Amino acid sequence: MANKIKIIYISLSGNTKYFIERLSEHIEATNDIVVESLNVKDLKGTTFSVTEPFVSFLPSYLNGGNGIHTGDKEVLTTRLGDFIASNDNFKFCYGIIGSGNRNFGSQFCLSAKQYTERFDFPLIDIFEIRGTQSDVKRIANLIIRRQEEFLK
Numbered sequence: 001m002a003n004k005i006k007i008i009y010i011s012l013s014g015n016t017k018y019f020i021e022r023l024s025e026h027i028e029a030t031n032d033i034v035v036e037s038l039n040v041k042d043l044k045g046t047t048f049s050v051t052e053p054f055v056s057f058l059p060s061y062l063n064g065g066n067g068i069h070t071g072d073k074e075v076l077t078t079r080l081g082d083f084i085a086s087n088d089n090f091k092f093c094y095g096i097i098g099s100g101n102r103n104f105g106s107q108f109c110l111s112a113k114q115y116t117e118r119f120d121f122p123l124i125d126i127f128e129i130r131g132t133q134s135d136v137k138r139i140a141n142l143i144i145r146r147q148e149e150f151l152k
């Protein structure tokens, strides 16, 4: 088993960051794995080449996204897509986890679904807002399994 999991994500208001902190603690406490994570928000628009497998997390921020007027244009989080697209980094991404708020109806977690079409990697799972402990456990298992398959 690989002894490292790399997470490249974006979190603007902190919900996804909080989820990833709990996820990392859970993975490290229950496996012989070190988790490394990077919030693309902190890169201030710079990119670099990633040459090891990683998993991505993307909350949805869509224009017109108030649950009444439907929007499907990604705003605010596009830096994650720019980072994944740069240097062919998408080749090392083995999947994405989407998050959002169910109040947005059919737009719930839509950005992550859009990335699966844009980059041709799978949607591993989704969770709402800060997630639950059962989301943490389920998503931890899915990521570990998915990385093992990717490395085969």
Ligand SMILES: Cc1cc2nc3c(=O)[nH]c(=O)nc-3n(C[C@H](O)[C@H](O)[C@H](O)COP(=O)(O)O)c2cc1C
Pocket: 010, 011, 012, 013, 014, 015, 016, 017, 059, 060, 061, 062, 065, 099, 100, 101, 102, 104, 107, 108, 109, 110, 128, 129, 130
């Ligand atoms: C302006 C705005 C637009 C949003 N649009 C969507 C949306 O279209 N679909 C969705 O599922 N959630 C939407 N959300 C909810 C966020 O995805 C959710 O709050 C998420 O947990 C934010 O993650 P972060 O705190 O890591 O930035 C929106 C939130 C804001 C503030």
